[in-house]
Amino acid sequence: MSSALAQDLASLSASQAARLLQARELSAEALVQACIERYQAREPAVRAWRSHAAEAALAQARALDAGPLRGPLHGLPIGVKDLFDTRGLPSGYGSPIYAEHQSGHDAAAVALCRAAGAIVLGKTVTTEFATFHPGPTRNPHNPAHTPGGSSSGSAAAVAAGMVPLALGTQTAASIIRPAAYCGVVGFKPSFASIPRAGIKSLAESLDTVGAFGRSVADVALLTSVMASAPPWRALDHGGAPRIGLCRTPYWEHASPAAQQQLEACAARLSLAGAVLVEVSLPPEFDTLASVHDAIMCFEAWQALADERLNHAEALSEPLQALLRRASAIDFEQNRYNQQRVAAARARLPEVFAHCDLLLTPSACGEAELGMATGNPLFSRSWSALGLPSLHLPTGTGPSGLPLGVQLVGPAGSDLATLRGGQWVEHQLNRQKD
Template sequence: MQSIAEIVTNVQRGAMDPGAVVDACLKQIERLEHNAADDAPSLQAWVEVYADEARESAAQLRERIARGGAAGPLAGVPIGVKDIFDVRGRPTRAASPLRENHCADCDAEVVARLRAADAIILGKTVTTQFACFDPPPTRNPWQQGRTPGGSSSGSAAAVATGMCLAALGSQTGGSITRPAAYCGVAGLKPAHGHLSLAGVVPVSFHLDHPGPMARTVADLAHVWFGLTGELSATADSEPRIALLQGDGEHDSLDAWTPDGGAEAFYDCLPRLGKLPVVQLPVDWRHVREEHLTIMAVEAAAYHRDDYQRDPAQFGTCIATLIERGLGTPAHRYADALEFRLRYRQTLRRLLSPWDALLTPAATGPAPTAESTGDPRFNAPWSMAGLPTVGLPCDWFEGLPIGVQLVSNRAETELLGTALWCERRLGFELPATQGPTHESN
């Protein structure tokens, strides 16, 4: 498969028809979503596909280029949009029956940036309900009995299977990094506030991060350039990377067992050279508790009226989160916000000598579909608002596993570090015929 940079260059030169790129993605969607046979079940990655609109956008782009007009940095790139981002004239359902009649008057700011870069908005991808913890209908692209992760479930699965070249996701705890790891793609969680949340159904104002997902870090860097105009650093020189472990008593790798892919993870590390080890000077469990407090209170504030009017419309997991938020005293919320500020400063000091810290992207390969996975390796960085890049590193029993890079540097520098790691790790995502029936 050609890289996004190659496709854009060819489209801009008039050497490739953007309509052909769109049609190739639509063909994959037709094969894996609509015409899937019993032995290759639907991935259920899409809520709605804008086939006619996408073809029309591609035709308009082709005609403009033929007349000598300029084409943007994402010219002809079909992109999926997680169904919590507004797309003008289309519903933003957020996997909730409460929003069936919602119709967006204008694009979310991030979607508008994609259009301005001449990306093709291909449709809406599946999210967990209100981007929280309830399992989605989407299947893992590699084993149907496994989760694709959440909440950016459809975005990760669609990118992994070539149904789109990139997709928008969002992360409050681990909703970009973990689905990317489970599906074998790359994901960028930018620094908090770098991309606008205007036109995005919120979970938590202090914790929500919109960000892109793509098949490779190289593709991810190109999408980031299209969104921001920021060119990523080159991957020519060896970056300063340290392996992050826990606080001594609570090792950050303690969730990785031989059955959970620990051997595959450790086998990857020598490809990156001899990494020094640093310890997180904070109890991970305390960070997770304070993160959950902020998330619960802010989710409850947004959903309170609807929830109190009709709680049956909410999934079990988000209902539990809202109940926790409604029962949290104001002083506990204030304490959690104060902890967040202190914790962010602690991490910045820890990160100052390094280009990035490396951790597992998840606690193992994708678990069964009854769960969206464990965010313990992701929530600490969402809490701090620091940028992260997740990228696949190897396979374990037919499922991809990934690593995560955390940095206090600009996203462009972090992407340069991730590009260097991607080349060293040598992971390749094969073509998929859809999920198998294996569940273990």
């Protein structure tokens, strides 16, 4: 394959590639080969992959090309976060404790993707047990900066063109923040929309499976398969949504560039025909980020019981510090914290009374210098409430690194959130041209 052709194929969005694959105008082998060539060029600097199964992926691609169409993901290469058990590949969960671990089974989400025709190209780097201790992955836009976490490898692999789609998970901000830092689209569906069987658990009431891609249509395609929700792919029926500009109680923590980006996007969407309203969150939201943090710590203490009791010496200092904080939270305090989340959830009808989507920051600003995964502040509340959240890249900041915005919908409004997100994406892209 010529380098120019490989470059073009590796730059296709998943939805563009899917249309060509479904029409048999593009072979799965050619697409996989293009992704492998991009991997060979970019991986030494980006380090997005924990394992890479090029030969097995090519063999599967050839088999798909020789047979009938398998499903909506037919022939599409995907990266799988190393938190998911994946047949035939190691599953290390970002920890030396599981360095030699290999499951004989696929996590449910991975099995659903394979059944729909996806080709697993490899496992992408995760932080340690999806917490805050970083892996080796670097930001594809500037390797001196973090890609975010915990789905660092998935976001970076898509951003670097090494794969058109990747699986991730979010407990606090682990899809939205790396999508923001790496400049790709990230979607965290409503809580429990996608099965979590076969995924290393961190926080039982918070962990959510999601996706990275290059467009809203891409993440809709992948999550629709994992959620067994074909209607999520029907994005061509959405008009201008009612948008609530929501600065949140944490607005002062957003950089000036992030604040300006949000305000500018709101103005552009209003000019494009969206009904724009200002939304102030009820007082129950003022401390919701810290409540989320406490719940996550308590549930991590439970989920990582074997690791902390039997392998404490293999845990990083940041994770040990998190677990020490968790040890001070008892059952009654956690139940009270859950009640505080429920009180905030009860106010959501008021929050969305005059809007379909909230427009809010995705992160505090551009990706930070160094490998610390960044502040999850602007996603914690939405993760605690289990709301669908979508990150859209919108521009760059003063350091030349990506900036973007987050759209948040009511619980269970995944299709409406994706439709509204595609309308926003279209308007913002059109105004760039």
